[in-house]
Amino acid sequence: MSEIVDAHLVVDRGGFRLDVRLRIGAGEVVALLGPNGAGKTTALRALAGLQPLSAGHVTLAGVDVDRPDRPLWTPPERRPIGVVFQDYLLFPHLNALDNVAFGPRRQGADRRAARALAARWLERVGLRAYERSRPRQLSGGQAQRVALARALAVHPKLLLLDEPLAALDARTRLDTRAALHRHLAEHDGATLLVTHDPLDALVLADRLVIIEDGRVVQEGDGATITARPRTDYVARLVGLNLYRGTGDGHSVRVGADLVLTADDTVHGDAFVAFPPAAVALHPKRPDGSPRNAWPATITGLQRHGDNLRIQLDGPVTVAADVTPAAAAHLNLAPGQEVWVAVKAAETHAYPATPH
Known part of the structure; x- marks a missing residue:
């Protein structure tokens, strides 16, 4: 498995310091878990380019995108990354098709080619019939799938998922989790899933990285983590x-x-x-x-x-x-x-x- 993500995320913000090393291979899904305030969102924002590093580095597919010591910093729109935010952040004035086509258009595709690609992605997530629908006309599960299609349509080296199921009710969450699992299995890039839900992590991820107070306290596959927790937080997480x-x-x-x-x-x-x-x-x-x-x-x-x-x-x-x-x-x-x-x-x- 070739390595897509090689990152040492060091961010100083007020009295808080994030110091986390992450490596993610091609086709691998890694879940980043931790209690509120542990630094999960800061880590995601640093990878996306929304939070510059204080030290360390971010290397994606062998290319440096953030190295404060050089200095080198690549803005978010120039990083090979797709992001699904917790609240999806779909463009309210665009229909589902044009939401998904937005990324390819930014990458230089003409309108017809971008829309054709978007239509194929909506087909893959089972929403071709909703391509003319605006975000307010979609259910929570449908909006999540449009956001996922939008993120994947740019063929990202790294897919970032920020609590992608948190806004859904229990029934929708169950169905959407199963669909998300299928789509992640087909993604040949790296995926980082930020979540506080152990079930989402265990179902969707190949490996878990658990952080507390800005540091990695445990990592491994689900069976290892659940069998041998090493902090009170992890023990409560796995019951x-x-x-x-x-x-x-x-x-x-x-x-x-x-x-x-x-x-x-x-x-x-x-x-x-x-x-x-x-x-x-x-x-x-x-x-x-x-x-x-x-x-x-x-x-x-x-x-x-x-x-x-x-x-x-x-x-x-x-x-x-x-x-x-x-x-x-x-x-x-x-x-x-x-x-x-x-x-x-x-x-x-x-x-x-x-x-």
């Missing part, structure tokens, strides 16, 4: 309880008063993780004394899908998922004291420093 401690064989000490047992063997600085669904709650210390059992106090309850998500405090804070029937049987309520039990077989331990 796991995560603790850091000191391993000694099958045991990990995660606090002064708690040692967790896992099937894995680990020594030294380590993480231990388990899903909320692996947590069982009991009104008193469970019979048989599971190796991972401790007293805790309920601090909160909220609906989580078909279950209830129970927040507990004790030697460690922990989230547990229980059925409504189980919650009613135990008469669970904030302030109540219970026993937490987690099977060692469902507790995963791994080194805190990746090999």
